[in-house]
Amino acid sequence: MSSKVFSIKELKKASLFQKLFNRQPKENALIEINNLLATKNIRDISEADLSDISEKYKLNLHQTFLADFLEMYTAQLKYALIDEKLTEDELDELRTLKELFGLSQSQVISIQEKLTGEIYRRHMTSAVSDGVITSQEEENLQKLQRELCIPNGLVERISSQIKSIRVHQFVDGVISRGSVSPKEEEEIKLLAKNLNCPIQLDSTQQNTLNRMKMIWTIQNGELPTVSSDINLTGKEQCFFNRPAEWFQCKTITTRVNYAGPTARIRICKGVSYRIGSAKVQRVSSQVLAPIDSGCLYVTDKRIILLGAHKTTTIRLNKIVSFTPYDDGIELFKETGKSIIIKIDTDMDLFNLLLSRILRDFG
Numbered sequence: 001m002s003s004k005v006f007s008i009k010e011l012k013k014a015s016l017f018q019k020l021f022n023r024q025p026k027e028n029a030l031i032e033i034n035n036l037l038a039t040k041n042i043r044d045i046s047e048a049d050l051s052d053i054s055e056k057y058k059l060n061l062h063q064t065f066l067a068d069f070l071e072m073y074t075a076q077l078k079y080a081l082i083d084e085k086l087t088e089d090e091l092d093e094l095r096t097l098k099e100l101f102g103l104s105q106s107q108v109i110s111i112q113e114k115l116t117g118e119i120y121r122r123h124m125t126s127a128v129s130d131g132v133i134t135s136q137e138e139e140n141l142q143k144l145q146r147e148l149c150i151p152n153g154l155v156e157r158i159s160s161q162i163k164s165i166r167v168h169q170f171v172d173g174v175i176s177r178g179s180v181s182p183k184e185e186e187e188i189k190l191l192a193k194n195l196n197c198p199i200q201l202d203s204t205q206q207n208t209l210n211r212m213k214m215i216w217t218i219q220n221g222e223l224p225t226v227s228s229d230i231n232l233t234g235k236e237q238c239f240f241n242r243p244a245e246w247f248q249c250k251t252i253t254t255r256v257n258y259a260g261p262t263a264r265i266r267i268c269k270g271v272s273y274r275i276g277s278a279k280v281q282r283v284s285s286q287v288l289a290p291i292d293s294g295c296l297y298v299t300d301k302r303i304i305l306l307g308a309h310k311t312t313t314i315r316l317n318k319i320v321s322f323t324p325y326d327d328g329i330e331l332f333k334e335t336g337k338s339i340i341i342k343i344d345t346d347m348d349l350f351n352l353l354l355s356r357i358l359r360d361f362g
Helices: 016-020 027-039 047-057 061-080 088-101 105-128 135-148 152-175 182-194 203-220 347-361
Strands: 238-259 262-268 271-276 279-299 302-307 311-315 319-324 329-333 339-342
Touching: 027 047, 027 061, 047 061, 047 088, 061 088, 061 105, 088 105, 105 135, 105 152, 152 182, 152 203, 203 347, 238 302, 238 347, 279 339, 279 347, 319 347, 329 347
Parallel strands: none
Antiparallel strands: 238 279, 238 339, 262 271, 279 302, 302 311, 319 329, 329 339
């Protein structure tokens, strides 16, 4: 039976130049090989058949049509894989093509592993989609491996990659909710255990996961305490200890304008007298003036600014409100000017922490 992959093609007509020199279009050599595959059983085609074509066209077929032979081999393999298995007859046909086309073992293995790997990858992705590979799914995957003649090494690489992708996708989904609870963290570990896949996150994803866990703890969990080198009163607990700067908004005069009717009377050369009334208009603006820098402590009773010049203490119950910013936070007290605090990193976490502390202890 002829191959269903190839269909008969017409030979190209020789050009005038080729006719004059009694030459045939070299692409007709490939067309004749194609027509052989379209009209004869692949296993009935011999090397002599291709040698005749090679002699007729005076061509080294392997050198001239290697890329085309690889495409033809791939087409035959794709057809054989329509039912997602390779029979002995199909494998025998593929071996015949390999010999006829002079393909190397590494070339055919590369093509076969690519196509069979895609099929196995699709089934593995489906199996891990729910986070558990059942015994029936495991049996089906093993059967698929045998029917596709996939080596163990390739199966292991594909399985490891697909499982890792599934774990990473789950982690990304959890992170996208804005925080990670202990329950969600256990779900990540359970998924990895069910898939027999180690949790291997890159540094960016791991840092983000740790940050989301911290956000959940700040918002819902028991606040972790930190050590402090200041004297605390009674059972006072310290929740934050980090270098910081603090500022206050101040009004400064940037320039002075004069307005009103005036006149000058010349007394002598180089000397004049100004008369009239000039009104003074001060132009001012708000600036953020640095007050001090040092260490910022936040406890369950107060905020302590231990600066280079002085120590400022603000009791939590004296803070009436605060405004968070990307790079700082402004505290409004019952009396006195507001204070703006800046820390180098994780300003958003500090804002969340202070909001929780004021809610629970303020």
